[in-house]
Amino acid sequence: MANDVTMPQLGMTQDSGIIVSWAKALGDAVKAGDVLMEVETDKATMEVEALHDGFLTEIRSPAGSDVPVGDVVAVISSNAGDVVETKAANDTPSPEEAEPPLLPEEEKVKPGSQMSSEKSPSPILATDGKILASPKAKLEARRRGVNLAVLAHKGGVQPFHYADVVRAEVTSSTIGSGNLVVSAKVPRKSMTAFQNWLADELGAQLDVSIILASFASGALRSCGGADFDEMLQCDIKSASQSDEQMSVVDADYEGLTTQQMVGAETHGKLIIYDLTKTGLTGFSPSLQPNQIAVVLTVASKKKLGLHCHYSEPEFSTDRALAFTSDLAGRLSEPLRNLL
């Protein structure tokens, strides 16, 4: 619970007041009735008392400032941890500041997870670590590819509104560097059934990412033509441990149970991200030109989300569409891959 402290009207004709001094410092405990600040009007200087118990968590108008009646000059919050250094919160980060690590789609960030270990400096924060934004702001962020988590990380004031997203687009457009994406949904049960069948028939519990690597390699080769006749390396990554990389080569030529995981120095043409064991619903990986990333997520109770990230002109949109629908077909009817 936070209460705004506004510039009081101390005289009939007064329309602003000068804050002579603050009787309390930032972070101090405050009781209703305590003298909070001294205000000078055209007629007199008066002491202004606090109206609420709590902690002085924000001073918006430093001593010496002339403030219109009714404007918020400070905030008294019941939570001492809400202290806001106003200057820091309002400063835009300088361009040479290092970009923060790429963060996933804002809603699914779980407190304590590796992805959100950076504490946001925003003054209004939901206690569960959710990022607060209006529905329109969220929709626009998605449309423009603005990552609200990054915005929060940079100190944007929440809740975010539409205008914040529009303003932020320029600064965050470098993130995800203009990847294009094609998405599809596939029934979840076909994959589960296929995995169970494999376990029964072969006694092998195969990871989804291995199956996905095999299918994606096949799909890429079938729609990529002669471009992919040579060796096709597929990197398997997990979103949370980006430094660990395992690769499979020509996964579609091998049997599913005989895939050899190799450590690879180079970047593969394909990257697989299996996010189905996380709550994440989207992820925009950074790609080398020529690379294609396949991201698998849980879209709903019954559907998996399949997202193919690519960049033009190395990979055309027509090819991306063909590749994604081919792969979606394979995931919907996995057994057909074995025929």
Added chain:
Amino acid sequence: MREITLSQAVNEAIAEEMRRDETIFLLGEDVAEAGTPFKILSGLVEEFGTDRIIDTPISEPGFAGIAVGAAMTGSRPIVDLMFGDFLFLVMDQLCNQAAKTHYMSGGKLNVPMVLRTNMGATRRSAAQHSQSLHTLVAHIPGLKVAMPSSAYEAKGLLKSAIRDNNPVVIFEDKLMYQDKAEVPEEEFLIPLGQAHVKREGSDITFVAISSMVQIAESAADMLAADGISAEIVDPRTIVPLDEETILNSVKKTSRVLVVDEGHQSFGVSAEIAARVAEKAFYYLDSPVMRMGAMDVPIPFSPALEDLTVPTAERVYELARQAVRGEI
């Protein structure tokens, strides 16, 4: 164009319709020679006689029941209910009988009656003569509910209500009876269920009902001085509700404040707010807001009464905060 008062507009609408259709008659307390306490119906008994402008005893359930029966059997009665607060007395006739007869007779019977009554506080009439009770009837399927916001709406909506084959309740704000507006001399109707965009704007939508349109207009003027552009949508009827016009406006402005003089809790404003939240969610850039009368009996004390209902200043303040992203 000529300007007439809301009171004159109602009088004209009734007179024109009664000349057009002989099955129309009007009944209620003090409606004939007295012309109602608000002098709305003056002159009608002289033209149409006491067979068609009928003074009744002080018995609201009785004359409301007469109207329901007459409507079932071919007449088109207009019931004059002196104060909206007396709705509580006619609830059974209105909600159990009039509203359900068409449905329960399998469509064999219609109840083409109109119940004209009023609403609105700040007339120093105390708690039992100041309520705005349109929510109560809007909740009952089978009733239409019209809320004119000026003399123009009062005439056009009342004429449509009289011609409608369903029971229609029309609430006139008693503070607006002497307010003038442009009303064409020639005949016109305003269809039930068609909202009106009273003012176009881009930053916030006010959905304002009845006299709250005036409040919204004052607030919009104040906001304009701050460089904020408010759009005002007047639903004109709350049943049927022109959802499309409201949603289109909210989709354009991304913000909405519903202003209604009924008590804020569980009211028409809550219903409209809920529909916006359901159907325009992804267009919203600030929380859906509403402002109604405080949830207290309307006080007799003038100072207190003025505080209980929405004011232009409060609408302005809330809207300004929303547009600045402070909510």
